[in-house]
Amino acid sequence: MGAGALWGLVFLAPELARAFTPLQLTVGRYLAYGVISGVLIAPRWKSLVAVITGREWRALCWLALTGNTLYYIFLSSAVQTGGIAMTSLVIGFLPVAVTLIGSRAHGAVPVVKLLPSLLLCAGGAVCIGWQALAVPAQSPVAQLVGLLCAVGALISWTIYAVGNRHWLEKLGTVSAQDWNLLTGVVTGGQALLLIPIALVLDRTHHDVSAWMQFASVSIGVAVVASIIGNALWNRMSRLLPLTLVGQMILFETLFALIYGFVWEQRLPTVLEAAAFVLICAGVISCISAHRTQVEPH
Template sequence: MGILCGAGAGALWGLVFLAPELVRSFAPLQLSVGRYLAYGIIATVLIAPRWKKVFSGVRLQDWKALFWLSIFGNTLYYVLVAAAVHAGGIALTSLVLGFMPVAVTIIGSRDKNAVALKSLLPSLMLCAAGAVCIGWQALTMPATSGRPMMGLVYALAALICWTTYAVWNSRCLMRLQHISVHDWNLLTGLVTGGQAMVLLPVAFLAYSGSHSLPEWGRFAAVSAGVAVIASLCGNALWNRMSRLLPLTMTGQMILFETLFGLTYGLLWEQRAPRVLEVSAFVLVIGSVLSCVAVHRRYSARETLPVMDLAA
């Protein structure tokens, strides 16, 4: 069930990489504000009937965690993703973000009763090899395709932000068992929407340029669509998965966003994958499969003594 939830979240999140291409005339900060303002409005409507009940279980330290999680996982992260897509393209951005499993798995291996890091080394080495493929492609990509090196820098910054979010959010969900994953998602939406309100004047006054009425209509539709599909539904599946899987496997589930993001990107660009993209794709898949295999063996060893005693 945890893996299915992770796959579902990845399929929905992968659509995020298409949004900057659909409204290229808008700046990354404007895309972020539009998406999360819609997310906040939807979350407010859904949580309003149970306002007192939900808020009674949230302490001050939980609100602080939600504030920083919203920045690292939503507001700042999406600005960096949109900037990376504008500069380096969908495929480059989605593949770079696919290497979150390395960082998250290393951090998760320090948890109590976690799979030993040395057992996960083959998985991490495969993922690192894929990262080399992407970095080399960014260096050799023709200049006519945009600013690949800047795209790589933005994508790496987004990688750091979301790694922080993935680890912190997973640990918060494990600690706050009295708050449902649905309510945690809505609370995140409330805080993120508040941040979007603060950034609204900056986003639409600091950037010059006029847009036609149809462009504004497309911007509103894309913002609302991404808010519902990725933020509301995708986050709900991810939060559910975070309570079902250990952190060392949670990181590996981020791969599904990469796979779907790359697939959508190639369909949008109407081209076949390049050799280095295929190599990275295969290496990352091998990384996740080997990680799952290690966890299955570890789980079998942990449950075997219990079965013997029962017999």
């Protein structure tokens, strides 16, 4: 829940720094994430490098790409071309995808017991995007491109969630926070490679105050969402089965909705309220299925 509450704040970042493109926001966030991670992990760097092999470094590069860099680029592109509602609808199926993959693990809760939770989750995702999807698209081509980008983001973060859980289980000698900081260092390196692209694609002149605001938002999101939020997520990933980990992603959606209502100073619509109720019911149903699984007979 804590990770979801902090991750939900990321959706306010584009509003707080509207003068900058999503790619610039991505570079700013993850560059700050990398620098802060490097500073925090520096005292333990030698001991960590001693236990991290080339295989783990390759895994970190892949996880940083799928869970951070590539995911955020796909997500930003989907929002720009296809709209927030359509993107939210597709990304809302993340818990379904991760839970279905987790159900294949040995000793996992059967899909049949998780079906009510999955249906409630899917219903909440549909409610989130239904209103805006009813509005005719400005460009069918743009809508298709946005849909493909949203599906790419869905696949990318699903791969990250499953892969990250696998490596956290495998590397018992590395703490959840150190694994997060190592991911941050690698993500920061990838952000450096994106700087030339971000500068070429947008040559808009920004004054000093705009850059200061950009830096504040980037550092704030990096600390709150990436450093603290990811640390909570990694810790949770080691404590809960993957079928339940998938459902925990819903808290990001819940808190993003709450922050959105506060930012816009309005109450939720009927469909938004329905989505809120369905998502909560889905999480409760999933927890109930797992409690039944461990009760003694």
